[in-house]
Amino acid sequence: MKLTEDDVCLLEFSSYQEYLQSLVTTQDLRYLGHEENGIRLYQTGYRSLTQAAFESRRAEIADILYATQDRNVYFSRDIQSSDHFLGELATRERPNRLGMLSTIIYIRYYRKNAEISGYIDYEHALRRTNKDKENALDWKLIFKGEQILYPTKFDLSYYNSRTDKVFKRNSRNYIVSCDPFRGIVFRNIHDRKDILPDPIARYFGTNTTRTELDSNIHEQVVLYDHVVRKNF
Numbered sequence: 001m002k003l004t005e006d007d008v009c010l011l012e013f014s015s016y017q018e019y020l021q022s023l024v025t026t027q028d029l030r031y032l033g034h035e036e037n038g039i040r041l042y043q044t045g046y047r048s049l050t051q052a053a054f055e056s057r058r059a060e061i062a063d064i065l066y067a068t069q070d071r072n073v074y075f076s077r078d079i080q081s082s083d084h085f086l087g088e089l090a091t092r093e094r095p096n097r098l099g100m101l102s103t104i105i106y107i108r109y110y111r112k113n114a115e116i117s118g119y120i121d122y123e124h125a126l127r128r129t130n131k132d133k134e135n136a137l138d139w140k141l142i143f144k145g146e147q148i149l150y151p152t153k154f155d156l157s158y159y160n161s162r163t164d165k166v167f168k169r170n171s172r173n174y175i176v177s178c179d180p181f182r183g184i185v186f187r188n189i190h191d192r193k194d195i196l197p198d199p200i201a202r203y204f205g206t207n208t209t210r211t212e213l214d215s216n217i218h219e220q221v222v223l224y225d226h227v228v229r230k231n232f
Contacts, residue, residue, distance in 0.1 A: 010058045016051045023048055075139035085215040086143055088223065096123040102173055102188060102228050104195060108220040109150040114162030118151030119197065121171035125155070148217055156186060191229045
């Protein structure tokens with residue numbers, strides 16, 4: 001939804017009464033005689049929002065503007081998904097955004113006759129909500145199952161079987177490296193611990209667990225959950 005200046009101005013009013021009072025003009029007072037008469041007129045919806053519309057619109061605008069800033073507002077809130085993978089992501093959203101847990105998502109997905117695979121820094125991806133940027137994600141649609149999450153060149157790693165293109169990129173939480181013996185390694189910037197996603201190995205790093213999940217959407221999904229110990 002594209003916001004207008006008038007939309008943003010709604011956030012300036014702490015109540016519907018304040019909103020109605022702002023609509024009453026000097027000319028209204030000249031014809032109606034008293035501010036209360038003007039307020040009652042605008043309460044009917046005449047050239048104004050009804051109270052229900054005001055509160056709904058204000059909440060929607062606040063959600064868009066502050067979703068990535070307010071730690072108490074979560075994209076998965078009040079959304080029930082039938083996909084096991086999306087449900088597990090929802091339970092991990094809060095601890096990831098609070099920095100207690102750091103989850104790396106491995107996904108294999110078929111798109112346009114090509115296999116797309118790679119690793120996603122979940123917390124970093126939750127911040128990619130600016131719709132003006134190429135790498136933007138609409139997490140509400142993702143949790144609803146209306147948009148599909150898969151790796152891109154903006155994530156920790158990306159591979160496209162059709163183009164044979166490979167990308168790797170550091171994130172705000174991880175430095176990506178390739179070890180000749182251990183394979184790809186993700187070093188957590190906050191506690192300097194390595195996450196080792198080798199599926200054959202039984203050790204995935206200090207304070208790190210590996211969980212493979214069923215998904216109705218993806219060919220394969222694996223979550224690497226790393227408990228962050230910043231002072232450890």
